[in-house]
Amino acid sequence: MVNFGSRIVYNLWLNFSAAVILAYATGMITAFVLFKLFVFKNSQQSVHRSAVFFILVNLVAILQTWSVSMGLAYYLLPSLGVKLFVPEIAHAVGVAVPVFTSYIGHKRWSFR
Secondary structure, three states: OHHHHHHHHHOOOOOHHHHHHHHHHHHHHHHHHHHHHHHOOOOOOOHHHHHHHHHHHHHHHHHHHHHHHHHHHHHHHHHOOOOOOHHHHHHHHHHHOOHHHHHHHHHHHHOO
């Protein structure tokens, strides 16, 4: 929700592509704190090591999010005749795509 909501705010001042990337970074920082506190509480790794792997996993995820969001917003949805809520639909799908791959990456490397 942080990622999606902040993209809407950033989009007031930035183009869609930049807003998606900045929103992802905002969501990533929020997710790290929440994962560390609530999801992977029993992690044996240091915070520094967890943060490094968290960033690496999220570099892959941001590429997925950005690629899907841009592809939907600028190519697929317009070709299907979708005119309403294009950025919102594109970004929502883009955010959802890496959920599973990110969870596996964080479980195996970030918060092992």
